[in-house]
Amino acid sequence: MTRDDLKRFQALDIDFSAIGLEWGGQFCDYFCTPADAEPVGSVGCDGVHFILLPGDEKVFCVDPSMGEEGTYVLPVAGDFREFLSFVLFCRDANPLSQIWWMDEPRFRQLLREDAEQTWPGCEEYFTRKDAALSAAAREFDLIPADPFEKVKALQAGFDPSVLQFSDEYYDVLGLERPQ
Numbered sequence: 001m002t003r004d005d006l007k008r009f010q011a012l013d014i015d016f017s018a019i020g021l022e023w024g025g026q027f028c029d030y031f032c033t034p035a036d037a038e039p040v041g042s043v044g045c046d047g048v049h050f051i052l053l054p055g056d057e058k059v060f061c062v063d064p065s066m067g068e069e070g071t072y073v074l075p076v077a078g079d080f081r082e083f084l085s086f087v088l089f090c091r092d093a094n095p096l097s098q099i100w101w102m103d104e105p106r107f108r109q110l111l112r113e114d115a116e117q118t119w120p121g122c123e124e125y126f127t128r129k130d131a132a133l134s135a136a137a138r139e140f141d142l143i144p145a146d147p148f149e150k151v152k153a154l155q156a157g158f159d160p161s162v163l164q165f166s167d168e169y170y171d172v173l174g175l176e177r178p179q
Contacts, residue, residue, distance in 0.1 A: 002057045002080040005140065006040060009084070012139060014132035017044055018125060020093035030064040031172045032072035035164045037062070040080070041093065048097045050076070050083070053163075058154070059083040061097045069173055073163055074100050075154040076147070084136050086147035091115065091133065099151045107148055 016023045021041030029037075030047050037060075040050035046065035051073075053060060059077040067073070076096045077083035087093050095110055102110070136142065161178075170177045 002052060002059075003038070005080040005084075006038075006052070008139060009080070009136065012132075012135050014135045015128040016041060016132065018129040019087055019091070019132045019136075020044065021050070021087070029166075030062065031168045032064050032067060032165070033062050034060075034073055035166055040083070043094045043097060045094075048094070050093065050096075052080075061100075063097055063100075066098075066101065069175070070160045071100055073160065075158050076151050078150075078154065081140055081142060082145070082150075084140055085142045085145035086151070088133055088137055088142060089144035089146055091129065096147060096151065099148060100155055104148055 010023055020043045022044045023039075023041050028042075028047070028049075030049075033049070033051065034053060036054045037051040038053075040052060040059055042049040046063070048061065048063050048065070051060050051062055052058075057079040058075045059080055059082075060073050061076045062073050064072065076099070077086055083096075086096055090096060090111060092114060095107065095114070098110065099107060137144075167177065169175075
């Protein structure tokens with residue numbers, strides 16, 4: 001179901017970058033991207049990207065710049081539809097990548113700051129963002145869902161030792177590859 005939903009989402013005629021899910025068909029692996037990861041989208045900065053793993057419905061966030069051993073890859077939703085409902089709530093995918101290191105007041109502050117941003121040309125940008133969010137909500141019949149507690153619970157129960165990494169991961173971190 002998740003992979004079918006992802007294909008439907010990627011077929012939408014929207015500006016994916018306006019909601020932090022750049023999708024160009026190409027996928028850039030980072031040292032901490034698990035082996036056999038399937039791309040969902042890229043936030044567009046610092047290498048942060050979202051993936052699916054083989055045999056798993058959860059959506060994971062990969063954060064090469066802020067992560068550390070055990071937090072480079074963390075779940076952010078139980079499935080793709082839940083992920084989209086969280087994106088609708090946050091109005092962007094980027095806040096989902098930051099929940100792991102934030103407490104709830106800081107997360108809420110981030111959402112308020114994002115909503116209050118202004119700059120020359122922001123009206124056109126927010127129009128594209130609203131159109132992308134509305135199209136996703138319509139396509140999947142979704143309503144926004146507050147992600148904070150659900151994502152924190154997913155991450156608290158996640159065992160990163162189940163992830164499979166390339167040799168580069170262990171080389172970069174100076175770790176011995178588990179047998």
